[in-house]
Each structure stands twice: as structure tokens, then as C-alpha cells.
Amino acid sequence: MKINKLYLVLLLLALVAPFFLYPVFLAKLLCFALFACAFNLMLGYVGLLSFGHAAFLGTGGYVTGWLMMNSGLTPELAILLGTLTAGALGALYGKLSVKREGIYFAMVTLALSQLVFFIYLQAPFTGGEDGMQGVPRGKLFGVIDLSDNISMYYFVLAIFLFGFWLIHRTVHSPFGQVLKAIRENEPRATSLGYNVNDYKWVAFTISAALAGLAGSTKTLVFQLASLTDVHWHMSGEVVLMTLVGGVGTILGPVVGAGVIVTMQNYLSSGELGNYLHIIMGLIFVICVLAFRSGIVGELQKVWKRNFG
Amino acid sequence: MATFLGINLFGLFGQLLVGLINGSFYALLSLGLAIIFGLLKIINFAQGAMYMLGAFSAWLALSYLGINYWAALILVPLAVGFVGVLMERFLIRPIANEDHLYSLLLTFGLALMVQGFFTHVYGSSGQSYAIPEALRGGTKLPFMYLPDYRAWIILASVVVCGLTWWMIEKTKLGAYLRAGTENPQLMQAFGINVPLIVTLTFGFGVGLAGLAGVMAAPIYSVSPDMGSNLLIVVFAIVVIGGMGSIGGAILTGLGMGVIEGLTKYFYPEASNTVIFLVMVIVLLLKPAGLFGKEA
Numbered sequence: 241m242k243i244n245k246l247y248l249v250l251l252l253l254a255l256v257a258p259f260f261l262y263p264v265f266l267a268k269l270l271c272f273a274l275f276a277c278a279f280n281l282m283l284g285y286v287g288l289l290s291f292g293h294a295a296f297l298g299t300g301g302y303v304t305g306w307l308m309m310n311s312g313l314t315p316e317l318a319i320l321l322g323t324l325t326a327g328a329l330g331a332l333y334g335k336l337s338v339k340r341e342g343i344y345f346a347m348v349t350l351a352l353s354q355l356v357f358f359i360y361l362q363a364p365f366t367g368g369e370d371g372m373q374g375v376p377r378g379k380l381f382g383v384i385d386l387s388d389n390i391s392m393y394y395f396v397l398a399i400f401l402f403g404f405w406l407i408h409r410t411v412h413s414p415f416g417q418v419l420k421a422i423r424e425n426e427p428r429a430t431s432l433g434y435n436v437n438d439y440k441w442v443a444f445t446i447s448a449a450l451a452g453l454a455g456s457t458k459t460l461v462f463q464l465a466s467l468t469d470v471h472w473h474m475s476g477e478v479v480l481m482t483l484v485g486g487v488g489t490i491l492g493p494v495v496g497a498g499v500i501v502t503m504q505n506y507l508s509s510g511e512l513g514n515y516l517h518i519i520m521g522l523i524f525v526i527c528v529l530a531f532r533s534g535i536v537g538e539l540q541k542v543w544k545r546n547f548g
Numbered sequence: 549m550a551t552f553l554g555i556n557l558f559g560l561f562g563q564l565l566v567g568l569i570n571g572s573f574y575a576l577l578s579l580g581l582a583i584i585f586g587l588l589k590i591i592n593f594a595q596g597a598m599y600m601l602g603a604f605s606a607w608l609a610l611s612y613l614g615i616n617y618w619a620a621l622i623l624v625p626l627a628v629g630f631v632g633v634l635m636e637r638f639l640i641r642p643i644a645n646e647d648h649l650y651s652l653l654l655t656f657g658l659a660l661m662v663q664g665f666f667t668h669v670y671g672s673s674g675q676s677y678a679i680p681e682a683l684r685g686g687t688k689l690p691f692m693y694l695p696d697y698r699a700w701i702i703l704a705s706v707v708v709c710g711l712t713w714w715m716i717e718k719t720k721l722g723a724y725l726r727a728g729t730e731n732p733q734l735m736q737a738f739g740i741n742v743p744l745i746v747t748l749t750f751g752f753g754v755g756l757a758g759l760a761g762v763m764a765a766p767i768y769s770v771s772p773d774m775g776s777n778l779l780i781v782v783f784a785i786v787v788i789g790g791m792g793s794i795g796g797a798i799l800t801g802l803g804m805g806v807i808e809g810l811t812k813y814f815y816p817e818a819s820n821t822v823i824f825l826v827m828v829i830v831l832l833l834k835p836a837g838l839f840g841k842e843a
Contacts, residue, residue: 289649336828339835343591343652344787348831351784355824362817472780476656483653517664524657528643528650 276493292353298470300452326452371466486534571805596779602761628758674769790840
């Protein structure tokens with residue numbers, strides 16, 4: 241019950257937030273929060289570190305962007321197709337990468353996403369270094385005009401809630417229990433008769449599709465799809481968000497995305513903008529050395545110690 | 549123009565040479581990664597940053613201290629290797645018992661910091677480093693012109709890789725190393741200082757990246773992101789070769805360089821992606837890698 245009350249408070253905050261803060265910034269935050277939640281499904285619940293999730297974020301973004309500019313589809317359909325394309329790419333990459341574990345998995349996913357990066361760099365439809373600019377937001381269901389930032393925010397919030405709910409359901413389903421079993425003891429899960437690689441593959445595909453959903457939505461918010469979203473820096477950023485917030489906690493990635501996106505926004509406008517990468521690297525190092533449970537993980541520990 | 553079966557031999561040999569040069573760097577970097585992985589079971593994500601550090605150190609040493617190429621070739625790898633020793637001793641060892649993914653993330657963070665620092669101080673545009681005078685000439689071969697410096701890179705990296713292979717596979721020190729890979733506890737019981745060996749091995753692997761950086765300075769532009777782009781390709785190469793054997797890492801590195809060079813000649817559009825595509829094929833046919841031991 242405690243947890244449910246917490247969710248309710250957070251939902252209320254999210255509903256009133258655009259009246260106090262800039263809605264585009266909040267929408268950006270939600271997109272990255274969804275991206276980090278999708279990534280955390282792999283790292284936190286299957287124990288596999290993907291270093292290539294930018295490929296799915298970027299793919300969702302490019303597909304949605306292209307459709308909005310060239311096809312005349314309504315935004316929800318463009319987002320759906322972007323998500324499905326990212327999911328299909330994830331299914332393909334998942335098949336290849338789940339064959340290797342641990343550090344190899346990280347290297348395979350990183351290399352595969354670099355392949356995607358080079359393809360988008362050279363492909364004619366992505367606009368190369370310039371990216372796709374001026375993507376129209378369109379009218380939701382052909383009715384609601386999304387060029388209004390407040391409407392856009394509530395649409396993004398709805399998408400985020402759907403993605404978050406889906407991940408919550410996945411983690412707490414029997415399927416999610418098997419994933420956790422694989423994380424804790426893979427040989428035992430195998431000996432119990434589970435086809436471990438199939439489970440990892442399905443989880444990877446879901447994770448990739450949701451990352452694609454985040455990318456598709458982000459393209460609509462910023463009206464821009466660019467190579468930044470497919471670059472390996474982006475894959476690193478999502479790892480950092482999850483690590484800061486708390487790996488394997490359901491709210492951790494949301495908190496982590498909030499911290500990192502706010503920090504980036506704040507730093508890039510100020511004097512310290514040049515130090516951004518140094519600071520992010522430093523946070524990585526500090527988190528790994530002294531703060532491995534992340535913000536939410538640490539809070540849970542304190543909660544358990546005092547009230548548990 | 550010399551052609552054979554419709555192939556422009558000048559162009560072909562030119563790209564093969566470029567491929568061999570790239571392959572030399574791939575081999576040096578993946579060798580360093582394989583050595584570190586053998587003993588510590590971690591992947592050093594900062595290997596690319598250390599390569600960049602090597603190139604920058606050579607450039608800084610020449611510009612500010614007047615230390616020439618040949619001296620840098622000895623001093624810089626030692627200095628970079630020492631950075632590696634400090635890194636292992638003070639940052640990686642404290643989390644050695646945690647999941648290895650954490651040390652991967654730690655080295656990733658360090659790489660971001662080093663790269664961010666150099667970008668901040670020297671900008672992202674490249675610096676140029678003059679080729680040492682003794683190697684400025686070249687040789688005319690029947691089908692191509694071979695610049696001395698390029699020949700030197702290939703020769704030097706083959707010699708360094710060969711020596712490293714020999715040291716690990718054939719000497720007593722190498723035997724300690726291999727035994728430490730198999731069973732560190734037993735080694736310790738025999739009175740061998742395993743933590744020291746681990747630290748020095750890490751330093752050596754990182755030093756190799758520093759050496760590659762010095763060698764690269766005169767032919768590539770010395771820029772902060774020179775290492776990160778290279779490193780991702782090297783990761784693909786490591787997946788292709790598998791990290792089971794030292795010789796395998798060297799051969800795969802050189803071989804992939806050549807394949808990349810050939811692609812540049814026959815189908816230049818795919819030259820950036822060919823190594824990743826080879827990785828996909830290897831994952832489909834032989835998931836453990838060409839020289840990999842584990843399933």
C-alpha cells in the first residue's frame with residue numbers, strides 16, 4: 241500500500257508539473273525516463289549490460305520522423321511504426337547478442353549499434369550530419385493539435401505511463417520471475433527447463449521496442465531526429481542514468497534520468513558546459529566505487545533499516 | 549597504369565597497405581585488451597583513451613619539451629603504463645570482487661573523463677605530428693610506392709606483437725601469467741605475488757595502447773576522439789577473434805585490417821561497416837569467436 245500511495249503522489253505531481261515548469265523540458269525528461277526504464281529491464285532484471293541501446297532510440301526517432309515528414313500519418317501511428325521497427329531491429333540484434341554473456345554482450349551490442357550509426361550516417365533519408373529537422377508534430381488522432389506544448393506534454397505523459405506500466409507488468413509477471421532467476425543463477429534456470437536464451441531474447445526485444453517508443457516520442461517533442469541519438473555516447477548516458485538512479489529498481493531509472501537530464505540542461509547553459517563529459521565520467525567513477533545501489537537503492541536500504 | 553584482370557593494382561596495393569597499417573593498430577590494441585582480460589577478466593574501456601593519451605603525450609613531449617619521436621617511443625608507453633598501474637591499484641582493485649560489469653563501467657567513466665579533459669583543453673580539432681626525419685623517405689616497389697614510415701609501423705607492430713606472444717607463451721614470466729589466469733589462488737599459495745602480477749599486467753596492456761598511440765601520432769591526426777572510435781572497432785575484432793588466445797588476437801587484428809582495406813578498394817561504401825558485418829557472421833556461425841575457447 242505504501243508503494244501505491246507513492247505512485248499516486250508522483251502521478252499528481254506529473255499532472256500539475258507543466259503549470260510550474262517548462263513543458264518541453266518535462267517531456268524530454270519523461271522520454272529519457274522511459275528510455276532508461278527500457279534499458280533497466282535488461283540490466284536490472286536480466287543482468288545483461290547493453291551498450292547499444294542508442295541504436296533503438298535512434299531508429300524509433302528516424303522512422304517516426306520520416307513518416308511524419310513524408311507519409312501524412314497521424315502522430316500515434318507514426319510512433320507505433322517507429323516502435324515496431326525498433327522492436328524488429330531489437331529482435332534481430334537480440335538473436336545475435338544473447339549468444340554471448342557479460343562483457344562480451346556489452347561489446348557485441350556496442351559494435352552492432354555502431355553498425356547502425358554508420359548506416360544512418362550514410363543513408364540518404366536521415367539527412368546525415370544535419371539530421372531530420374522541422375519534423376511536424378501533427379494532430380493526434382487527426383483531432384488534437386500537438387504543436388501546443390501542454391497538449392504535447394500530456395500525450396508524452398500518457399505514453400510514458402503506458403511504457404512504465406508495461407515494464408512493471410513484465411517484471412512482476414511469471415515471465416519476469418524467470419528473468420530474475422536467470423539473473424541470479426543461469427545454470428539453475430537452465431536445469432529447471434527454461435530456454436534461457438529465448439527468455440533473454442524476448443526481454444531484449446521488449447526493451448528495444450520501448451527504447452524505440454522513447455525515441456519516437458522524443459523526435460516529436462523536439463521535432464528533430466539526429467545522429468546524437470544513435471551515437472555511443474547516448475548508450476553510455478542511459479547506463480549512467482540507470483546507475484545513478486539505482487539498477488534493478490523500478491523507479492531508479494526515472495530518478496536517474498531526472499538527475500542527469502536536469503544536470504545536462506543546467507550545465508550546458510552555464511559556464512560549466514565545457515566540463516560536461518568530465519563531470520559525467522566523474523559521476524560514473526564515483527557511482528561505481530561508492531554508490532553502486534544508486535539513489536533509489538540507497539533510499540530503499542534506509543527505509544528497510546528504519547521502518548522495515 | 550598497371551592493371552590485372554581489370555583491377556587497378558596501384559589502388560589495390562595502396563588500400564592493402566592502409567589496411568595493414570590499420571590492422572597493426574587493431575592488433576596492438578586487441579592484444580592489450582586480451583592480456584588484461586586473461587588475468588583480470590575485465591575489459592578495459594579506457595584502452596582507446598590510453599591510446600589517445602599516448603598520441604597526445606608524444607605530441608606534447610615534442611612541442612613543449614623537445615623530446616623526439618624515438619625517445620617518446622620508449623618514454624610514453626612507460627608513462628601511460630604507469631597511469632595504468634595507478635588505475636588498477638587505486639580504482640579497479642577495490643571493486644575487483646564485484647560484478648565485472650562494474651569495472652567495465654568504471655573504465656568507461658575514466659575514458660569519458662580523459663577524453664573530456666583533452667577536448668576541453670585542446671579542442672576537438674586534431675594536432676599534427678611530423679614524421680621523424682629518418683623515416684621520411686620511401687621505396688619504389690613494382691606496383692606501389694611504400695613510404696618508410698608506413699613500412700616501419702607494420703614492422704614495429706609485428707615485432708612488438710611477436711615479442712609479447714613469445715614472452716607470454718614461451719618464458720617463465722609468461723608461465724606465471726598463464727598459471728595466474730587458470731588459478732590465482734593456487735599461484736598465491738605457491739608464494740607468488742599475484743596482486744603485483746595483476747597490476748603489472750594491467751600496466752603492460754595499457755602501455756601497449758600508449759605505444760600504439762605514439763606510433764599513430766605521425767600518420768593520424770592527434771585528436772581527443774581518435775581512441776574511442778578505434779576502440780569500438782577493436783571490440784568487434786575481439787568478439788570476432790575471441791579472447792582465448794594471444795596469437796588469435798594478433799592475427800584477427802591484422803586480418804581485419806586487411807579485409808577493411810580490400811573493402812575500401814572494391815566497395816568503399818561498406819568500408820566503415822565491414823568489420824561489424826564480419827562480427828555478425830561470426831556470431832551466427834561460431835558464437836565463441838574464431839579462437840575462442842568458451843562455449
